[in-house]
Amino acid sequence: MSRADDRFAIQDVLFRYARAVDRLDHDAIAACYFDDAVDVHGAYTGDAAGLVEDIRTRHRTIDSSQHFITNVLVDFTGDDSAHVESYCLCYLRQAPTGPGAPQDLAIIRCRYVDRFERRAGTWGIADRVVVFDESRTVHVTDTLDPTWVASHRDASDPVYTWGVGAGA
Template identity: 30%
Template sequence: MRYCRGIDRLDFELVRSCYHPDGIDHHTGFDGTVDEYIAWVQPKLELLGGTMHAVGNHLVELYGDVAISETYSTNTHWERPGGDFTSGCRFVDLMERRDGRWAISERWAVREWTRSDTFTHPEATGPRGRRDNSDLLAELRTRLAAR
């Protein structure tokens, strides 16, 4: 869930925190370390109007300090050069507990399907998601931290 929030809000330190420092990621068009992944994905995401990851089924198989995690996700990307799209994927993760901390040691974003989409602008004024510290979630956190 932190990974999806980090991707959708362009919070790459949050994304990085989901992996062990030597973590490996495999996405469509990419294989490499977590730092290489962030360097690869950040400019791609910054070109978009936004993304939204909706997480569904989640299953963990525990083997002591190692686990296999499978998480279904539907991911929407809009205002993308080349066209808007939604894809279904499974995040298949090899997780490890090191020094009491669980994190991803290796991730495979297994693409199951992709469809082209056409998006329109919102039909009326109201709250809108932002991909920086002016997002409502960040504002609420700041407000509560000030208490």
């Protein structure tokens, strides 16, 4: 495997983490980490299993979530280890309190400072600290046309269902 392949594998873990959080795919979140990894994530510090439970609790009232991962810098520290810094922009929208009610949208700018390792041929997060730059909340009213395909924070989202069973 080349260093370019290693970079793509590491970036794939980062992107899969973002999708997993946004779709509330708890198993996929945990799969991005090694079992003994430590994550320092705002008020939470602990292992991946605990992080999954923390996300399960914190995201129960969030009806829309998007994590954008950019500026991924990988510094290899050995054949099977790397320090990785990634910028992240998060949009977390609280569920409405009633039909058509305004919603709070948290916009968070942060960076993931990760230690990645390759174990048994697979790259994963060995340790992470989330470094926060800004968190702000704005009030929004969702004007999405109800006839458009909408996202879902579960396995019914089109990323999992579109084209399934249609020979795709």
